[in-house]
Amino acid sequence: MTIRPQGAAPAASANTVPDRHGPLSGLRVVEISSYVATPLCGMTLHQLGADVIRIEPLGGAPDRTRLPRSAQGASLYWNGLNQGKRALAVDMSRSQGRELVRDLICGTGSSVDDPGGAIALANSERYHDLTYDGLVERRPDLVYALLSGRRDGGSAVDYTVQASTGFPTLTGPKDSVVPSNGVIPAWDIAAGLYLATGILAGVHGRRETGRGRHLTIALEDVALSLAGALGYIAESQLSGVQRGPSGNDVFGTFGRDFITADGVRFMVVVLTDRHWHRLLDGMGLVDAMTAVEKAVGADFSEEAERYRCRQVIGALLGDWFERHSWSEAQVVLSTSRALHAPYRSFDDLAADGAALLRANPLFAELEQPGVGRYLAPGGPLRIDDRQVPPAPAPRVGEHSDEVLAGLGLDPDRLAALHRDGVIG
Amino acid sequence: MTIRPQGAAPAASANTVPDRHGPLSGLRVVEISSYVATPLCGMTLHQLGADVIRIEPLGGAPDRTRLPRSAQGASLYWNGLNQGKRALAVDMSRSQGRELVRDLICGTGSSVDDPGGAIALANSERYHDLTYDGLVERRPDLVYALLSGRRDGGSAVDYTVQASTGFPTLTGPKDSVVPSNGVIPAWDIAAGLYLATGILAGVHGRRETGRGRHLTIALEDVALSLAGALGYIAESQLSGVQRGPSGNDVFGTFGRDFITADGVRFMVVVLTDRHWHRLLDGMGLVDAMTAVEKAVGADFSEEAERYRCRQVIGALLGDWFERHSWSEAQVVLSTSRALHAPYRSFDDLAADGAALLRANPLFAELEQPGVGRYLAPGGPLRIDDRQVPPAPAPRVGEHSDEVLAGLGLDPDRLAALHRDGVIG
Numbered sequence: 001m002t003i004r005p006q007g008a009a010p011a012a013s014a015n016t017v018p019d020r021h022g023p024l025s026g027l028r029v030v031e032i033s034s035y036v037a038t039p040l041c042g043m044t045l046h047q048l049g050a051d052v053i054r055i056e057p058l059g060g061a062p063d064r065t066r067l068p069r070s071a072q073g074a075s076l077y078w079n080g081l082n083q084g085k086r087a088l089a090v091d092m093s094r095s096q097g098r099e100l101v102r103d104l105i106c107g108t109g110s111s112v113d114d115p116g117g118a119i120a121l122a123n124s125e126r127y128h129d130l131t132y133d134g135l136v137e138r139r140p141d142l143v144y145a146l147l148s149g150r151r152d153g154g155s156a157v158d159y160t161v162q163a164s165t166g167f168p169t170l171t172g173p174k175d176s177v178v179p180s181n182g183v184i185p186a187w188d189i190a191a192g193l194y195l196a197t198g199i200l201a202g203v204h205g206r207r208e209t210g211r212g213r214h215l216t217i218a219l220e221d222v223a224l225s226l227a228g229a230l231g232y233i234a235e236s237q238l239s240g241v242q243r244g245p246s247g248n249d250v251f252g253t254f255g256r257d258f259i260t261a262d263g264v265r266f267m268v269v270v271l272t273d274r275h276w277h278r279l280l281d282g283m284g285l286v287d288a289m290t291a292v293e294k295a296v297g298a299d300f301s302e303e304a305e306r307y308r309c310r311q312v313i314g315a316l317l318g319d320w321f322e323r324h325s326w327s328e329a330q331v332v333l334s335t336s337r338a339l340h341a342p343y344r345s346f347d348d349l350a351a352d353g354a355a356l357l358r359a360n361p362l363f364a365e366l367e368q369p370g371v372g373r374y375l376a377p378g379g380p381l382r383i384d385d386r387q388v389p390p391a392p393a394p395r396v397g398e399h400s401d402e403v404l405a406g407l408g409l410d411p412d413r414l415a416a417l418h419r420d421g422v423i424g
Numbered sequence: 425m426t427i428r429p430q431g432a433a434p435a436a437s438a439n440t441v442p443d444r445h446g447p448l449s450g451l452r453v454v455e456i457s458s459y460v461a462t463p464l465c466g467m468t469l470h471q472l473g474a475d476v477i478r479i480e481p482l483g484g485a486p487d488r489t490r491l492p493r494s495a496q497g498a499s500l501y502w503n504g505l506n507q508g509k510r511a512l513a514v515d516m517s518r519s520q521g522r523e524l525v526r527d528l529i530c531g532t533g534s535s536v537d538d539p540g541g542a543i544a545l546a547n548s549e550r551y552h553d554l555t556y557d558g559l560v561e562r563r564p565d566l567v568y569a570l571l572s573g574r575r576d577g578g579s580a581v582d583y584t585v586q587a588s589t590g591f592p593t594l595t596g597p598k599d600s601v602v603p604s605n606g607v608i609p610a611w612d613i614a615a616g617l618y619l620a621t622g623i624l625a626g627v628h629g630r631r632e633t634g635r636g637r638h639l640t641i642a643l644e645d646v647a648l649s650l651a652g653a654l655g656y657i658a659e660s661q662l663s664g665v666q667r668g669p670s671g672n673d674v675f676g677t678f679g680r681d682f683i684t685a686d687g688v689r690f691m692v693v694v695l696t697d698r699h700w701h702r703l704l705d706g707m708g709l710v711d712a713m714t715a716v717e718k719a720v721g722a723d724f725s726e727e728a729e730r731y732r733c734r735q736v737i738g739a740l741l742g743d744w745f746e747r748h749s750w751s752e753a754q755v756v757l758s759t760s761r762a763l764h765a766p767y768r769s770f771d772d773l774a775a776d777g778a779a780l781l782r783a784n785p786l787f788a789e790l791e792q793p794g795v796g797r798y799l800a801p802g803g804p805l806r807i808d809d810r811q812v813p814p815a816p817a818p819r820v821g822e823h824s825d826e827v828l829a830g831l832g833l834d835p836d837r838l839a840a841l842h843r844d845g846v847i848g
Contacts (some may be wrong), residue, residue, distance in 0.1 A: 023629025023637055040653060044618070048625040062696075067676035067728055068659040076655035076662070077676070083653075149763075151784060159674050160765035163681070163691035168672075169769040170607045172596050179681070179689065179767045181672045182606035183594045189610060189650055191804075193617030194468070198805045200624035201472040205447025207631060213447055214808050221786045221804040226613055227770070228801035228814070229464060229507075231500035235492040236770035237778055237798045238500070243770070248592075248605045250583050252491035252501070257587070257603070265603065267587035272486075304491055339573075341584035343603045345593040346651070346660035346667070354661055360575060362645045374661045377652035380615075380645040381622045384638050390652070 022049020023383060026116040027203065030055065030105045031085070032092075032130065034063045036158070036185055037147050037219065038123040039081040040192030045199065046084040047379030047388045053403055054085045055101055057092065058424040060396040074370030079393040083376075088404070089397035089424035096422050098129050103407050105130075106138040118212065119199060123147040132214045143202035145195050145215040156219050158185040165223040166232060174247040191222045254306040257343070258318050264326035266342040268317075268333065273301050275338040282332030283320050292316065366390040397424040446473020447807060450540040451627065454479065454529045455509070456516075456554065458487045460582070460609055461571050461643065462547040463505040464616030469623065470508040471803030471812045477827055478509045479525055481516065482848040484820040498794030503817040507800075512828070513821030513848035520846050522553050527831055529554075530562040542636065543623060547571040556638045567626035569619050569639040580643050582609040589647040590656060598671040615646045678730040681767070682742050688750035690766040692741075692757065697725050699762040706756035707744050716740065790814040821848045 027050040031042040039054070046052040056064075066077045088104070091097040107114040118139040125131045125146065132144040149156030162168050162181045172180030194217055202213035227233050235241075248257040248267065254276070255269035270276050280286045289300060292312055298305045306313060321329055326342070333340040349356050354375045357363045366376035369392060379388035400423045401414050409417075417423045451474040455466040463478070470476040480488075490501045512528070515521040531538040542563040549555045549570065556568040573580030586592050586605045596604030618641055626637035651657050659665075672681040672691065678700070679693035694700050704710045713724060716736055722729045730737060745753055750766070757764045773780050778799045781787045790800035793816060803812035824847050825838050833841075841847045 023625040023632075025629075026632065027628075036654070040650075043653065044621060048622070049629075065728070067731060068655050068663065069728075070658075070662060076658040080653045080655045080658065151786065155761070155763055156765070157679075157693050157695070157763050159672075159679055159693055160691050160763045163767045164765040166768060166770040166773060167606075167608050168767060172604050173600070173602070176597070178597070179672075180596050180604060181681075181691070182591075182608055182610070183670065183675075184591050184606055184608070184610040184650075185654070186606070186608040186610035186613060190613050190617060193614060193621060194805055197468060197617060197620040197624060198472070198807070200621060200628060201447040202807070204451075204624060204627060204631075205449075205473075207628075208447075208450065216806045216809070217804050221784070221801070224781070224784065224786055225801040225804040226464075226608075229467065229504045230460070230609070231492050231504045232770050233773065233781070233801060234494075234500040234504065234792075234795065234798050236774035238494060238796070239492065246607065248583075248603075251607075255581075255583055257605075267584050267605070269581050269583055271581070304489070304493075307491060337579070339579055339581050339584045341580065341588040343587045343592060344590060346590040346656050349590060349657065350660035357648070357657070360645070360648065362575065362648055368658075371658065372662065374658050377645070377649040377657060380641050380649040381618055382640045383622070383626070385640070 021386075022047070022388075024049035024200075027051065027119060028053065028117050029119045029121055029199070030101065032101070032120070032122040032124070033147075034061050034123060036081065036188035037191040038121055038195065040189060041121055041145070041195040041199070042085060043081060043083055044193065044196045044379070046391075047381065048383070052085045053104065053399070054082060054087050054394070055092070056087060056089050056396060058089050058397075058421065060089070064396070070371040072370050072372075074368070076371065079368050079371060080376075082393040084391035085394055086399035086403055087394035087397060088400045090400070091422055091424075092127060092130070094422060095129075096417075096420075098127055100404065100407070100417075100423070102129060102135060102138065104403065105135055106142070108407060111139055111141050115207075118142045119203065120144045121195065121199065136212065136214070139212070141206055141210060141212040143199060143206060143212050143215070145199050145202070145217075147191055147195060148216065148218045150220045151218040158188045158219065161187050161220050161223050165220065165227060166236075167227070170243055170245055172245045172247075174245055174249075176245045180245070187219050187223045187226075190226060191217060191219050194222060249310060252307055253303050254310055254313060255339075256310065256314055258314075258321040258329075260321050260326045260329050261323055262325045264329075264342055266326070266329070266340055269339040270306065271303075271339060273303075275336050276300065276306065279332065279336035279338050282335050283317070285316060285320065288316060289313070361387050364389050366392065368392050369395060400424065445810075446471070446812075448473035448624075451475065451543060452477065452541050453543045453545055453623070454525070456525070456544070456546040456548075457571075458485050458547060460505065460612035461615040462545055462619065464613060465545055465569070465619035465623070466509060467505060467507055468617065468620045468803070470815075471805065472807070476509045477528065477823070478506060478511050478818070479516070479528075480511060480513050480820060482513050482821075482845065484513070488820070494795040496794050496796075498792070500795065503792050503795060504800075506817040508815035509818055510823035510827055511818035511821060512824050514824070515846055515848075516551060516554070518846060519553075520841075520844075522551055524828065524831070524841075524847070526553060526559065526562065528827065529559055530566070532831060535563055535565050539631075542566045543627065544568045545619065545623065560636065560638075563636070565630055565634060565636040567623060567630060567636050567639070569623050569626070569641075571615055571619060572640070572642045574644045575642040582612045582643065585611050585644050585647045589644065589651060590660075591651070594667055594669055596669045596671075598669055598673075600669050604669070611643050611647045611650075614650060615641060615643050618646060673734060676731055677727050678734055678737060679763075680734065680738055682738075682745040682753075684745050684750045684753050685747055686749045688753075688766050690750070690753070690764055693763040694730065695727075695763060697727075699760050700724065700730065703756065703760035703762050706759050707741070709740060709744065712740060713737070785811050788813050790816065792816050793819060824848065
């Protein structure tokens with residue numbers, strides 16, 4: 001705990017955030033959240049310049065200890081999802097603690113004095129005074145975003161939503177009768193980024209009309225809405241065709257994995273007719289493929305036909321790749337401009353001092369307390385060609401005093417709050 | 425082609441868009457894009473109230489025919505990703521065509537008259553006059569977002585990015601030596617939603633400072649940045665432990681799939697100690713699990729320990745589920761409040777007249793020209809409890825005249841452009 005001497009100007013305050021040179025400079029977002037989606041939303045807004053304050057219970061949020069962990073026991077997961085935020089530890093089971101959080105969201109002055117405030121993000125509503133209804137009484141221009149598992153308020157996580165919404169039945173080896181969940185928490189990621197989009201839309205609407213917004217989203221609805229966007233929901237109602245697991249075949253075009261004579265497994269996607277003709281040319285398979293086309297009565301210059309006949313096409317290409325080395329294959333693939341990439345594990349990415357990562361300006365050395373020094377990615381969005389660098393995640397309560405000093409609390413009051421166990 | 429009689433007020437114009445009752449009402453986004461990510465960005469902004477104009481070549485974009493298709497041959501995929509947009513068909517290989525697009529983005533008046541304009545979204549830069557550099561000369565306050573495959577401008581698609589960035593080596597059956605791509609295009613989805621977030625951040629920054637922004641993002645950086653956020657990049661550098669495919673086990677907590685005596689496969693995730701103790705209690709396995717804990721020397725009241733000992737725990741729970749029916753299992757699962765869901769295919773979702781979908785207010789009947797009538801999801805974000813309904817996607821050039829009339833082109837000029845094959 002650090003208490004600033006009285007009279008000194010605070011380095012940062014809740015109402016006058018430092019310019020982080022991002023387009024969201026001046027916005028303050030209060031995040032009461034855990035796990036993946038809502039923390040990702042907060043981190044994304046931070047990467048664009050917002051001041052994001054994560055509220056945690058005393059001792060830290062339950063997800064602070066989630067695997068994987070560093071040798072010193074710090075969660076690599078937590079530190080990855082909470083980069084650059086300020087951390088306030090507060091006992092929200094006490095009304096005094098909740099009042100502090102409410103003041104932080106709503107400000108203590110008028111809304112006119114605080115155009116960047118009254119933005120809150122949550123994935124649970126345990127306390128009424130911190131719900132939308134509880135907060136909007138104090139700030140009618142509140143922008144408040146809430147994630148739930150299901151629309152009815154029921155609980156769900158990415159893996160259960162995956163199960164209930166279809167994609168695992170299409171994932172994994174072709175002959176599999178067991179559905180395979182995807183390891184990427186795609187719905188969590190999408191929900192977090194929808195929340196970020198929604199909050200910024202709400203802030204935009206507020207600037208135009210003066211009116212705040214109550215945003216809600218359910219993880220299950222994210223999955224179903226995107227399954228619809230990709231055509232799966234319509235197809236199942238209209239086609240009567242039951243799809244099964246498709247291995248590594250791309251749906252709707254010619255794309256799949258192959259292996260070379262020297263054992264390199266890679267993915268190829270032939271998106272255009274140009275890719276297709278150049279690839280056959282480079283492999284010396286033009287005549288053979290023309291003969292196959294005639295035999296099966298298809299026109300492989302059409303994308304949908306290449307997809308329909310993917311097995312016979314794949315067998316012919318696969319035979320060629322199995323007789324050639326990866327370096328030979330790369331020549332024809334690169335010349336054809338067909339999209340291709342070798343499979344890599346995370347260990348491959350870390351090999352040779354993380355040489356592959358080091359070559360990408362997305363990555364920079366990060367010193368994370370409790371973890372050590374390693375290469376970490378920054379934000380993926382570049383603005384005016386500026387890379388957002390990785391930033392350390394905060395320790396529990398690291399910014400409690402700084403954040404509350406910004407609300408006008410003096411050192412005596414802060415000391416009393418610590419002593420009474422209201423903040424940590 | 426419909427031409428409005430001279431003198432009549434246009435129903436909608438490029439500069440005075442109808443109020444769609446969303447917080448982005450008044451913003452106009454011009455989208456020059458294809459495939460998944462950039463169209464999803466545009467559709468998301470539309471769902472929040474923006475007027476989104478998709479530019480296509482004469483005859484329609486190449487992805488208009490992508491599988492799956494309706495019986496009449498319309499792409500369910502294209503129609504899913506382009507709901508509610510306005511469509512302008514224009515020959516961009518001609519400078520006259522590009523000038524129309526440039527005017528549509530930049531406006532023909534001053535920037536002060538057009539605060540909602542000068543927002544463009546693209547996933548390729550074929551023509552210099554429609555790049556950021558080409559457009560910013562006309563509108564210094566341009567907000568322009570560009571997606572590429574790789575940061576160096578190289579091409580990549582979701583499946584090749586998946587291959588090169590690690591997750592497929594962790595996906596699929598536990599004993600598999602072949603990586604499994606995820607069927608959900610997670611990186612496309614994330615890129616599209618990052619673009620939407622970035623554009624709104626750019627528009628926010630413009631309102632604060634008057635200055636536009638040049639936003640760029642690479643699909644590969646999206647994957648790597650999110651792999652870092654989830655801890656995978658740090659783990660591979662710091663731990664030395666090589667992970668392999670994990671089946672349907674959730675990493676870091678106790679979660680996996682099980683099957684009941686009557687053949688229902690489902691996913692369970694035991695997130696909290698409370699879930700855990702209640703589940704054992706309901707299953708009558710408290711004593712057995714305590715004995716197992718002693719035998720293996722672990723404390724299963726800790727999440728990380730439950731994960732470490734997931735095999736022996738899973739064997740004991742699996743035996744119970746295999747001896748009970750799904751309805752019996754549901755009773756103990758619901759009582760425990762552990763997260764759970766049965767696996768469903770898209771055909772299950774469509775069964776019984778899509779009864780499962782019909783029960784969710786996310787879905788409504790949609791009449792899509794070229795497809796027919798079916799249940800489609802709207803946008804997942806609800807604002808002030810308002811569900812964004814599904815909307816039909818436009819036909820090729822459906823709004824060409826309407827959009828250009830909004831730029832002040834009169835019916836004679838529109839007729840000439842059609843005659844000359846500049847617009848369609």
